[in-house]
Amino acid sequence: MNEFYLLICIIIIILIALIFFRKKEKKTLGKSPIKATNPYGILLDNLLKQKKGKELTSEQRSIIESNIGLYHWLPKDLIAPWEERIICFLEEFPITFMKREMPTKEMEILVAAEACLLIVNRPLSDYRHLKAIHLWEDEINGNKNARGSATRFEISLSWNYLKQSIKKARDGHNLTLHEFAHLIDFADDGIAQSIPVSRNSKDFKQWQELVNNEHKKLMQAYEGGKNYSIRAYGGYESIKGDKPELFSCGTSAFFERGSRLKRECTAIYNALQEFYGIDPANWRKAE
Numbered sequence: 443m444n445e446f447y448l449l450i451c452i453i454i455i456i457l458i459a460l461i462f463f464r465k466k467e468k469k470t471l472g473k474s475p476i477k478a479t480n481p482y483g484i485l486l487d488n489l490l491k492q493k494k495g496k497e498l499t500s501e502q503r504s505i506i507e508s509n510i511g512l513y514h515w516l517p518k519d520l521i522a523p524w525e526e527r528i529i530c531f532l533e534e535f536p537i538t539f540m541k542r543e544m545p546t547k548e549m550e551i552l553v554a555a556e557a558c559l560l561i562v563n564r565p566l567s568d569y570r571h572l573k574a575i576h577l578w579e580d581e582i583n584g585n586k587n588a589r590g591s592a593t594r595f596e597i598s599l600s601w602n603y604l605k606q607s608i609k610k611a612r613d614g615h616n617l618t619l620h621e622f623a624h625l626i627d628f629a630d631d632g633i634a635q636s637i638p639v640s641r642n643s644k645d646f647k648q649w650q651e652l653v654n655n656e657h658k659k660l661m662q663a664y665e666g667g668k669n670y671s672i673r674a675y676g677g678y679e680s681i682k683g684d685k686p687e688l689f690s691c692g693t694s695a696f697f698e699r700g701s702r703l704k705r706e707c708t709a710i711y712n713a714l715q716e717f718y719g720i721d722p723a724n725w726r727k728a729e
């Protein structure tokens with residue numbers, strides 16, 4: 443009989459341990475290993491390894507320094523991984539200018555720099571499906587409201603709008619970061635629903651809950667006439683019920699209004715901090 447009770451005790455201890463383990467696991471959202479899922483992704487990650495220690499030219503660096511507001515907030519230890527990624531990006535991804543003139547070196551370096559800031563602590567294989575970047579002079583394809591767009595394979599950007607949005611490091615909006623965040627959201631499953639992990643990831647359900655909760659909070663804030671760290675556009679919902687803009691608008695806020703996002707939307711800030719592997723709320727402007 444005593445053995446029977448002992449067995450029951452062991453089972454109870456195992457069950458408690460399992461519950462505890464599951465709870466602990468819940469806190470590590472975004473820490474699941476990052477895997478390249480296609481041959482091009484593997485090639486990109488190998489290329490990044492080859493470029494270890496490579497630096498931009500002083501001319502390229504000064505273009506970034508004088509145009510990208512966030513450059514002055516970036517911690518020094520992120521400069522080297524950023525530059526290595528920019529070098530790979532320029533080598534791998536064609537940027538086409540949608541007018542007769544060719545894109546200038548300045549345009550190319552700025553698009554590459556912003557796109558790589560997003561993945562400064564992530565693998566280059568995040569862009570494994572990217573085939574083309576189209577740079578329009580002003581509105582995209584004659585559509586006055588279109589300043590940027592993203593599919594799983596292509597990014598379109600308005601150069602005139604891009605120039606404005608990169609200068610201001612603290613307005614909470616950045617066109618290039620926004621569109622490339624869509625690309626990352628698309629990469630895992632071809633769907634932009636603000637969940638940047640695939641359906642079979644252990645983190646999928648948590649991201650889903652996070653998006654639903656944070657979307658509700660955002661809608662309540664704007665319906666109550668409040669100012670909010672994530673733009674109102676983040677509340678856009680598709681007919682199917684997907685919320686494709688929350689991740690991209692949240693990403694812009696994460697980079698450009700980190701402290702405020704951390705205060706107002708701690709859960710989203712923590713998830714993005716884990717996902718991007720950086721902590722912009724603690725970035726300080728260089729003296």
Ligand SMILES: [Zn+2]
Pocket residue numbers: 620624686687690
């Ligand atoms: Zn968008």
